[in-house]
Amino acid sequence: MVQLFDVQYMIDSIPTIAKGIPVSLSITLVAFIFGALIGLAVALLRIYRVAGITQLAILYVSFMRGTPLVVQIFLAYYGIPLLLRVLAIHSNISQIPAIYFVYVAFSLNVGAYLSETLRSAILSVAPGQFEAAYSIGMTTPQALGKIVLPQALTMALPNIGNQFIMLLKDTSLAFIAAVPEIMGEAKIIAGRTSQFFEVYVVAALIYWAICLLCELFLSLIEHRARKHTAKGS
Template sequence: MGTIFDWGYIWKSLPEILVYLPVTLEIALSSMFFGLILGLITALVKIYRIPVLKQFAALYISFIRGTPLLVQIYLAYYGIPKVLEYMEIAYHWHLSVNNVAPIVFVVFACAVNLGAYLSETIRASIESVDRGQVEAAYSIGMTTLQTMKRIILPQALVVALPNFGNIFLSIIKDTSLAFIVSVVEIMGQAKIIGSRGLRFFEVYIAVSLIYWVVCVVFGKGISLLEERLRKYERRAIG
């Protein structure tokens, strides 16, 4: 009769699970990168109230906030191939879904999800910048782009960084959903190892330790970056 709990299985599983840590980080970092771009564009559309686009931005944010990430991954995984198939038939674009790796759909869904949440953080951070500084920049001949780049964004980044950090840590954990569309990351590998030895509890402890350590490391890095930015801001003001 086997033991009820096997400590050795945890330590044995850790190296096998860690092999797929780069996949988890690739999904998280890529999603965050594209999500920041999408979030910035959406935030600027709302701030400058661009006709038509502001309605689309509001609808986009409402839809993403009102649906689970799991559903959004399924929509991307099953919906994008339908769009590519239509484009191929209607416009002869020769787009084959067979050449698209499943991880692309996961990154797309996660980036779109992050873009909605990041846009509100970015918008609030930009609007927190003193309007007098913006007007002063315009008065000395700076363009809107120069003002945004040199005055607004550096200050907004300091305000937004804590929220960016929290959102990034959340997406690291949300990458565990990637296995539902056959992308093997650390959670997917844990399920495979668990089913192989019927030691699901042990491997889930192992994968939880990995998530914990990764989030602690990135959380500490974000805190250090935030501290450095605040010191730089204080020196600039002084």
């Protein structure tokens, strides 16, 4: 009788596949931090309509949301070295770790999505908040930083959390750039033994466990943020 699962093999493969966890988490955190900065900048550019730059921001968002992430990874993986070679910025492109190109691709991708989330959250804050800030002598940057953005971020937290979870799962595509994250390690070990099903089940369970922990952490942040907002209102 054919055995569906080789349980012992699955258990033995966990340490090897788990080696990719730090890589997956590093991609997630780096891309999310830089993506959030990009997203905020693009959101403000679109809200305040800076001549010339706003059109570029709209084009950027449209391109990143309208093309597959896997294509964007390939563009970064092959395009950035080509650009560096043309500009003579880096003499030995092969010495640059592939994960840096992955950081760029994921940061730009999540930045486009977060820009829309942040833009809608900022616009949902009552205009009277700005007027109140101006009435007490605040500048626009001060009003944004101290009054508007805290409220906007609180409202956007659920969507931001969803983007973080999606980003974590999307890191499984980094293996196409030879980055040994969770899926990359899974493919390596599966290629050696041809026991693909067991290995991918283990990878799926690892992703699931990490996502559950992230969801718990994000829900705690959301709860504390809303509690703080309720006390301040």
